[in-house]
Amino acid sequence: MKLFLILILLSCSIFGQIKFDDYFLSKTLRVDYFHSGNKTEEWMTYSKLIEEPYWGGSRINLVDTLNLGNFMVKVFDATSGTLIYSRGFSSLFQEWQTTDEAKKVNKTFPESVIIPFPKNKIKLQIDGRDDKNNFVKIWEYDIDPTSYFISKEMKHKFPNMKIHYSGDPAVNYDIVLLAEGYTNDEMEDFIESCNFYGEALFKYEPFKEYKDKINIWAVLSPSKESGSDIPADSVWVNTIMNSSYYTFNSERYVMVEDFQGVRDIAANAPYDQIYILANNDKYGGGAIYNFYSITAIKNAAGEKVFIHELGHGLVGLADEYVDKYTYNEYYKLDVEPWEPNITTLVNFDEKWKYLLDEDVPVPTPNEERYKSRLGVFEGGGYVAKGVYRPTFDSIMNTLASGKFNLPSLLAIKKVLDFYSK
Numbered sequence: 165m166k167l168f169l170i171l172i173l174l175s176c177s178i179f180g181q182i183k184f185d186d187y188f189l190s191k192t193l194r195v196d197y198f199h200s201g202n203k204t205e206e207w208m209t210y211s212k213l214i215e216e217p218y219w220g221g222s223r224i225n226l227v228d229t230l231n232l233g234n235f236m237v238k239v240f241d242a243t244s245g246t247l248i249y250s251r252g253f254s255s256l257f258q259e260w261q262t263t264d265e266a267k268k269v270n271k272t273f274p275e276s277v278i279i280p281f282p283k284n285k286i287k288l289q290i291d292g293r294d295d296k297n298n299f300v301k302i303w304e305y306d307i308d309p310t311s312y313f314i315s316k317e318m319k320h321k322f323p324n325m326k327i328h329y330s331g332d333p334a335v336n337y338d339i340v341l342l343a344e345g346y347t348n349d350e351m352e353d354f355i356e357s358c359n360f361y362g363e364a365l366f367k368y369e370p371f372k373e374y375k376d377k378i379n380i381w382a383v384l385s386p387s388k389e390s391g392s393d394i395p396a397d398s399v400w401v402n403t404i405m406n407s408s409y410y411t412f413n414s415e416r417y418v419m420v421e422d423f424q425g426v427r428d429i430a431a432n433a434p435y436d437q438i439y440i441l442a443n444n445d446k447y448g449g450g451a452i453y454n455f456y457s458i459t460a461i462k463n464a465a466g467e468k469v470f471i472h473e474l475g476h477g478l479v480g481l482a483d484e485y486v487d488k489y490t491y492n493e494y495y496k497l498d499v500e501p502w503e504p505n506i507t508t509l510v511n512f513d514e515k516w517k518y519l520l521d522e523d524v525p526v527p528t529p530n531e532e533r534y535k536s537r538l539g540v541f542e543g544g545g546y547v548a549k550g551v552y553r554p555t556f557d558s559i560m561n562t563l564a565s566g567k568f569n570l571p572s573l574l575a576i577k578k579v580l581d582f583y584s585k
């Protein structure tokens with residue numbers, strides 16, 4: 165009887181899995197839309213469809229089982245209604261919703277999702293999280309992949325380079341580095357930085373362990389001028405992605421608002437993860453889960469910022485520090501956040517509780533004897549009360565620590581395993 169059950173389960177897992185070649189071609193369909201709203205409302209409007217040449221994603225793990233991100237793009241086969249692809253992600257719009265500005269005005273952000281290019285008609289759906297953090301539908305759009313309105317025009321054709329190559333993008337995790345604020349004359353300097361940061365990545369765990377499962381690509385995307393905008397200093401430069409400091413009026417928060425413009429450049433290489441290298445020495449960076457990461461790489465702290473931001477971009481890790489000024493109620497205290505490295509203790513059982521030693525109290529006092537232990541320390545997710553972090557310090561808290569804590573490390577490994585199968 166047991167054997168019979170095992171056989172049934174085995175056959176379900178083999179035959180239940182979506183086969184890439186049944187539904188998809190080996191290139192990308194990009195769906196551009198506008199994400200608009202204010203503090204309490206949001207809506208998405210269709211913009212355009214674009215065919216892009218590479219598909220860097222997995223061909224095995226098509227349906228997302230990670231449950232990370234504030235949004236989930238889902239692709240259903242139009243005839244059978246079967247879910248054939250999904251991916252979690254977060255967005256700059258959703259962060260903006262927690263700022264003071266969002267209480268007063270409506271705003272629109274250009275956004276974009278990519279999916280493997282479908283063979284047949286599909287329904288694309290984007291879900292967001294409700295008050296209980298469950299996914300609910302925000303928007304859907306029917307797509308006929310034979311439509312002649314799907315643009316085959318690449319806005320920018322730039323050369324790509326392999327900085328670190330482990331093999332086939334389908335079975336490796338592909339990070340693409342994009343040049344921002346580098347002029348044509350500075351492209352050698354960009355390549356040098358790509359090599360430097362490419363090597364730096366593998367000094368940190370778990371990336372060191374996964375060195376032969378990661379590809380790093382560079383796209384040589386020149387700007388007319390060097391640097392990034394610094395509005396408070398009246399510095400305005402003409403760069404290819406128009407990155408800017410003072411995002412949400414936070415000086416060090418360098419971001420790009422036009423995500424579609426970022427995708428235009430990333431399309432020049434296969435990728436799972438976009439990383440923008442900004443040619444600045446002023447301290448700064450930013451990152452959003454499965455959206456993009458950006459670091460001002462000429463700053464002395466650039467290497468650690470680079471790793472910290474990848475924690476956000478790759479797995480959606482939360483910041484473990486307190487910041488009273490930028491956001492309002494970023495995490496709801498009455499629900500368990502989906503981020504793997506913080507808890508509100510609403511459902512701590514699903515977080516790192518199983519990793520705790522029995523003698524460590526929950527919550528864990530900020531006392532010397534616990535400073536090197538895994539615990540549940542109050543303060544994190546931008547607030548001092550009600551959100552807890554796993555260790556007294558980690559690279560998601562201060563750069564000085566220089567490493568991820570255990571729950572973050574395990575979460576990153578889970579993502580790298582998922583994407584490199």
Ligand SMILES: [Zn+2]
Pocket residue numbers: 472473476482483
């Ligand atoms: Zn951060």
